[in-house]
Amino acid sequence: MSSTLFAYCKPRAVLQAPSHIRHYAKPPDTGLGDERLASIRRVLYPANLRNKPTPTGTWRKDVRQTIQRAIPSVQAHNTIERAWLLHRRHLRKRREAELTRKYECMRRAMEELKSIDMKLFMEANEVEDPRRRSEVEMKLMRSMPVLEARAMDARIRGLFPRELKIPADTPSKTGWNYEWKPIERPI
Incomplete structure (x- = not known):
């Protein structure tokens, strides 16, 4: 166990760069696993954004000056x-x-x-229990398949039915009705 611990630890002197070099990006850390993961991490989270505004706008170093310019007092x-x-x-x-x-x-x-x-x-003004079922509904639920009965049992009366098809401009699941003819009305 101690040998694996030392494999992931590097001496501090190796990680430090000379003071005259700006730290725009860290050197790739090969000791932490797969190189592909490290390169993906570098692409997704670049280290050169330390002194610049972030692309998402969450941090801007000039925000105080901008606010001061917009609202002077x-x-x-x-x-x-x-x-x-x-x-x-x-x-x-x-x-x-x-x-x-x-x-x-x-x-x-x-x-x-x-x-x-x-x-x-x-x-x-009658208060209705949405969980209560009538005898007709109970008989109907007994004759249904299990999944449909569960769906009916889960439905709360008075709310919009979840299983209602949303109106869309796409064709139906059953396909196109080629025999359909418009109703002819006398003019």
């Missing part, structure tokens, strides 16, 4: 920040007002339904 920054928060508050108030309006319309409609037909009002 703390007061301007605070003004912009307050304006942004005010804008977000206006959007939130507008959304809340729209939800309140919709809720009031729904409440008035339910009161109207209650005054017109109490039976329909009670059916509309």
Whole structure:
């Protein structure tokens, strides 16, 4: 075990480069395994990005100067920040007002339904357990194959069916219907 440990360790003096050489890229480390992995690692994660902005934009050394150029003072920054928060508050108030309006319309409609037909009002407000199955559904599930029965059991009533085919401009799985004719309508 100690021999394998020393195989991966190199003396510190070997890894150090002279001080007058800039460290743009490390020399390839052949002691850590396959050379192909090391070359892939060097291509994906180049070491020459230390003093430059990263390609993804996560680090930029001139970000402070850019912000200072765009927003010259703390007061301007605070003004912009307050304006942004005010804008977000206006959007939130507008959304809340729209939800309140919709809720009031729904409440008035339910009161109207209650005054017109109490039976329909009670059916509309009935709390339904989405896991409960009727006798007809239970009989149908017993006659189905196991996978279809599990899919039906997993489906929650009231939600959009997951297995519904998404409308697309591609042909169906069954192929093209060559015998189809449009309905002729008199003009």
